[in-house]
Amino acid sequence: MKTTYELLAPAGNFTNLRAAIDGGADAIYFGVKEFNMRALAKNFEFSDLKKIKQICDKESPLKKRVKMYVTLNIIVYDNELAKLESTIKKIKPYVDAVICWDMAVIQLCKKHKVPFHISTQASTANSATAKYFKELGAERIVLARELNLEQVKAIHDKVKIEIECFCHGAMCLSISGRCLMSQFHHKKSANRGECIQNCRRPYTIKDDQGHEMKIENNHILSAKDLCTLPFIEEMKKAGITSFKIEGRNRDPRYVKTVTSIYRKALDKKMSDKEIEDSVCELEKVYNKGLSSGFYKGFPTSDDFSKVQHSAATEKKVFTGKVKNFLTKLGVCIVVLSGEVKQGNKIVIIGQTTGVHETTLKKIEMKGQEIESAQKGDEVALLFENLPKDGRIRKNDEVYVLINVEKK
Numbered sequence: 001m002k003t004t005y006e007l008l009a010p011a012g013n014f015t016n017l018r019a020a021i022d023g024g025a026d027a028i029y030f031g032v033k034e035f036n037m038r039a040l041a042k043n044f045e046f047s048d049l050k051k052i053k054q055i056c057d058k059e060s061p062l063k064k065r066v067k068m069y070v071t072l073n074i075i076v077y078d079n080e081l082a083k084l085e086s087t088i089k090k091i092k093p094y095v096d097a098v099i100c101w102d103m104a105v106i107q108l109c110k111k112h113k114v115p116f117h118i119s120t121q122a123s124t125a126n127s128a129t130a131k132y133f134k135e136l137g138a139e140r141i142v143l144a145r146e147l148n149l150e151q152v153k154a155i156h157d158k159v160k161i162e163i164e165c166f167c168h169g170a171m172c173l174s175i176s177g178r179c180l181m182s183q184f185h186h187k188k189s190a191n192r193g194e195c196i197q198n199c200r201r202p203y204t205i206k207d208d209q210g211h212e213m214k215i216e217n218n219h220i221l222s223a224k225d226l227c228t229l230p231f232i233e234e235m236k237k238a239g240i241t242s243f244k245i246e247g248r249n250r251d252p253r254y255v256k257t258v259t260s261i262y263r264k265a266l267d268k269k270m271s272d273k274e275i276e277d278s279v280c281e282l283e284k285v286y287n288k289g290l291s292s293g294f295y296k297g298f299p300t301s302d303d304f305s306k307v308q309h310s311a312a313t314e315k316k317v318f319t320g321k322v323k324n325f326l327t328k329l330g331v332c333i334v335v336l337s338g339e340v341k342q343g344n345k346i347v348i349i350g351q352t353t354g355v356h357e358t359t360l361k362k363i364e365m366k367g368q369e370i371e372s373a374q375k376g377d378e379v380a381l382l383f384e385n386l387p388k389d390g391r392i393r394k395n396d397e398v399y400v401l402i403n404v405e406k407k
Contacts, residue, residue, distance in 0.1 A: 003236070005241065005242070006067075007026045007243055007259065008028070008029060008164065010028070010245060010248040010255060011052075011248070012031075013044075013351075014048075014051075014052075016255045017030070017052065017055060018055070018353070018354035018355075019253070021055065021060050022388075023256045023258070023263060024061060024259060024263030026064075028056065028067070028069070029069040029070070029071055029248075030068075030248065031044070031070070031071045035071075035072045046090050049095075052068065053068065067097075068094060069095065069099055070099070072087065073102075073105075074102070075189075076105060085112075088105075096115065097114070097139060100119055106136065110136075115139050116139065117139060117140040118141040120142040120143065122142075125151070127154065127155045130143075130159040133161075134159055138161065140161065140162035141161055141163060142164040142244065145166060148296065153239050163242070164241060164243075165242075167244060168262060169225055170225055171246075171293055172199075173223055181221075200219070201221075202219050203218055204218065219304060222308070223299070223303060223305060224291035226246070227282060227287075229270075229275055229282065230275055231292065232265045232270070232275075245259060250286050253285055253347055253355050257282065261278045283311070283312065283313045284312060285312055288305035289307070312404060313406050315404050316399035316402075317399060317401075318399055319334070319398045321395050321396065321398065322334055322392055322393065323335055323378070324394060325393060327390075330386055331364075333379075334378070334379060334381055335376070335378045336373055336376065336377050337375055339372060339400075340400060341360070341363075342360055342363055344400050345358075345359060345401040346360050346383060346401065347398075348383075348396050348398055349396065349397045350397065353391070358384050360381060360383060361383055364379065364380040364382075
């Protein structure tokens with residue numbers, strides 16, 4: 001019998017939700033308002049849950065409903081317990097499970113009969129702890145990120161419970177996320193979802209007399225992104241049920257690209273050439289360099305990032321918003337915010353449209369075809385192909401994709 005794997009993608013807003021579903025996600029995870037590890041993200045409101053469920057129930061290209069997991073994975077204080085219980089009651093009709101680790105959240109999920117998964121924040125790193133959570137009623141455990149594949153498999157073999165592991169995306173310096181650096185420096189607690197990621201900055205090392213140490217890479221606290229694609233078949237053999245993509249704060253193109261590639265990798269065994277080409281595609285979207293994390297052994301100095309922002313080999317440049325779309329002609333009317341040329345690689349992004357990459361085939365201005373247009377011009381743009389529903393929508397954002405030298 002063929003093993004079925006779940007691909008779990010992040011959804012920080014409606015555009016990313018659409019990107020995840022169009023990319024082939026089996027399930028999405030997201031936060032609502034409070035009590036999650038991305039408090040600074042544009043989390044959904046409770047009033048959005050009905051619409052999210054409608055999209056997840058009916059609009060997947062996989063022709064099946066997409067599961068919905070809500071993150072309630074921060075430290076909860078005593079004065080928040082009533083609000084927490086109210087939150088669990090409100091989300092219960094819509095969600096398939098809650099991702100959590102605070103015992104108060106677990107007990108309230110049990111009280112209201114809401115399935116729960118144990119967050120990686122719990123740092124579950126051994127079979128005894130996994131067994132404890134299973135006996136407590138957890139359906140699934142997101143294992144600690146410090147584990148190698150042999151350790152993951154050992155826990156799976158000893159404790160018959162669903163295992164979820166991260167397969168791609170950012171890695172916190174404190175690995176499973178219980179970091180105090182942001183709280184210490186800026187009184188913004190990572191354990192309350194407020195991390196400002198000051199570990200990503202370059203640092204200078206000095207002694208108490210002001211002598212400075214010269215170092216090759218001054219991003220001494222910034223880890224590269226996880227990428228398991230080159231050894232995804234080994235991941236499958238380790239007993240992992242759900243493959244999780246990190247990135248609720250990342251842009252829709254990242255979500256669509258990463259989800260699409262891992263969808264292919266989970267559905268079939270990729271050839272070496274397919275993996276090589278796919279890694280190149282992953283490098284085009286936001287990343288801080290790619291690493292195998294702990295899965296293949298303890299990280300080395302090479303697993304630290306050399307960039308403060310992104311090492312992506314493509315950059316998207318905002319070019320304008322769609323003013324109108326002429327359905328019969330398949331033409332967009334755009335007032336440009338930057339230069340465009342025939343042949344440009346283009347990405348169109350919108351809440352309903354999702355993420356659509358195409359090529360600019362033709363530009364017209366005042367009824368005349370032109371090869372390029374400048375900022376401030378109102379132009380008609382014809383693309384090589386349209387989204388699957390044949391529509392581009394008013395206020396969709398248009399970007400030109402530019403190649404960037406690999407860092």
